[in-house]
Amino acid sequence: MALKVFVTGYVGGTAFAYIYNAHKDNEYTLLVRNEARAQVVKEKYPTVKFVYGGLDDVDIIEQAASEADVVVHTADSSDHVPSATAIIKGLQKGHTAEKPGYWLHLSGTGILTWYDLVNGREGQAPLPEQKYHDINDIERIQNLDDRAPHRDVDKIVIAANSDAVKIAILCPPLIYGKGSGPGNTETIQIPTLVDMTLREGFAPVVGDGKNEWDYVHIDDLGDLFVKLFDATQDPSKNTNPEIFGPNGYFYSPYGTLNFEKIAERVAEEIKKQGYLADVPIKHVSFAEQTKLKGYHPVAETLGHNSKGVAERASKYLGWAPKQPISVEDDVAEVVSQRAKRLGL
Structure with missing residues (x-):
C-alpha cells in the first residue's frame, strides 16, 4: 500500500528528490505558495499533488499532516512555531498508537552556537565544552539553553512525541553543494x-576568525533523509527510541571548516576567475557585518562556533557521508553563480 507523504521546503527539494527517487510509488503532497511555483515542480514530478499556502496557513498544513503517514518538514522548520504546531495537531488528529504518524523535522546545529551568542563571543576559537556528541551528550542536547537558536521549535517537536506521533530531528551543520x-x-x-x-x-571575517563550523554536502543530507524515511516503515527500527523519540537527534557533520580559511578561499577564487584584481581579508565585528552589501541574517553564524559529533545516524541507520565534492571546490561554483547573478 502506497504511503502518503507530506513535504515542505527548499532542503525539502533535495530531501524530496532523494525520497521520491527511492520510492516513486508513494503518494506525495507538497506545500507550495502558488500554482506558478507548483508548475516548476510538476514538470519534474508529474504525479505529485499540491496544497497551496504559506507557513502561516495553519489549517492547510494541519489538514495535510492529518492525511499523511510521514511528514517531512523543512520549510523554515527550525524557527517557525505556527507550522510546527499545525503539524502536531494534524498528526494527532489523523493517527493512533495502532497507526502512528512519523515526523521528520529539520532543525540545525545553529542551536549549538548558543554559548557564543549568549556570551557575546565573536570569531573566537571553540571551547572544549562547545562540542556535542549526538549519543553520549544527548541529555545535554535535550536540555540546551532556551536562548539557543531553534530551541523553541525543537522543544515543541520533542513534546509532540507520543505513541501516535513519532518524531526525529535532523540537525545538519553548514550545508554546501x-x-x-x-x-x-x-x-x-x-x-x-x-x-x-x-x-x-573584500572578504569579511568576524572577529579573529578562529571560530569553526561543521559541514555536510547536501547530497549526503539527502541520503540521511532517505535512510530515516525508510526507518519509519521498518519494524526493527520504527519502535526504537534511539531513532524515533526525544533521543532521535541526528547530527551529520563530514568535516570542519574555519571561517577565515574559507574567506581566504573565496577571495582566491574571485581573483582567479577575474572578477576582482585584489580581494583583501578584512576583520569586522558583527555590527559592522550587518551593514555590508549582500548581508543576510544567516551571516551571523559566520562568527560563531557549531561543533557536533555524529554517531547516531551511522550506528542506527548505517549512514556514512560520501562528500561528492569538497567544500573548498564548491566555492568555485558558488563564485561563478553569484557573480553571474550580480551581472559581473
Missing part, C-alpha cells in the same frame, strides 16, 4: 559570504 530539487538549488552560508565579498571588494 547544489540542491537536486527544482527551483532554488542554492544553500545559504557560503553564497552569502561570496555575495558580501563580491559587492564590497
Whole structure:
C-alpha cells in the first residue's frame, strides 16, 4: 500500500528528490505558495499533488499532516512555531498508537552556537565544552539553553512525541553543494559570504576568525533523509527510541571548516576567475557585518562556533557521508553563480 507523504521546503527539494527517487510509488503532497511555483515542480514530478499556502496557513498544513503517514518538514522548520504546531495537531488528529504518524523535522546545529551568542563571543576559537556528541551528550542536547537558536521549535517537536506521533530531528551543520530539487538549488552560508565579498571588494571575517563550523554536502543530507524515511516503515527500527523519540537527534557533520580559511578561499577564487584584481581579508565585528552589501541574517553564524559529533545516524541507520565534492571546490561554483547573478 502506497504511503502518503507530506513535504515542505527548499532542503525539502533535495530531501524530496532523494525520497521520491527511492520510492516513486508513494503518494506525495507538497506545500507550495502558488500554482506558478507548483508548475516548476510538476514538470519534474508529474504525479505529485499540491496544497497551496504559506507557513502561516495553519489549517492547510494541519489538514495535510492529518492525511499523511510521514511528514517531512523543512520549510523554515527550525524557527517557525505556527507550522510546527499545525503539524502536531494534524498528526494527532489523523493517527493512533495502532497507526502512528512519523515526523521528520529539520532543525540545525545553529542551536549549538548558543554559548557564543549568549556570551557575546565573536570569531573566537571553540571551547572544549562547545562540542556535542549526538549519543553520549544527548541529555545535554535535550536540555540546551532556551536562548539557543531553534530551541523553541525543537522543544515543541520533542513534546509532540507520543505513541501516535513519532518524531526525529535532523540537525545538519553548514550545508554546501547544489540542491537536486527544482527551483532554488542554492544553500545559504557560503553564497552569502561570496555575495558580501563580491559587492564590497573584500572578504569579511568576524572577529579573529578562529571560530569553526561543521559541514555536510547536501547530497549526503539527502541520503540521511532517505535512510530515516525508510526507518519509519521498518519494524526493527520504527519502535526504537534511539531513532524515533526525544533521543532521535541526528547530527551529520563530514568535516570542519574555519571561517577565515574559507574567506581566504573565496577571495582566491574571485581573483582567479577575474572578477576582482585584489580581494583583501578584512576583520569586522558583527555590527559592522550587518551593514555590508549582500548581508543576510544567516551571516551571523559566520562568527560563531557549531561543533557536533555524529554517531547516531551511522550506528542506527548505517549512514556514512560520501562528500561528492569538497567544500573548498564548491566555492568555485558558488563564485561563478553569484557573480553571474550580480551581472559581473
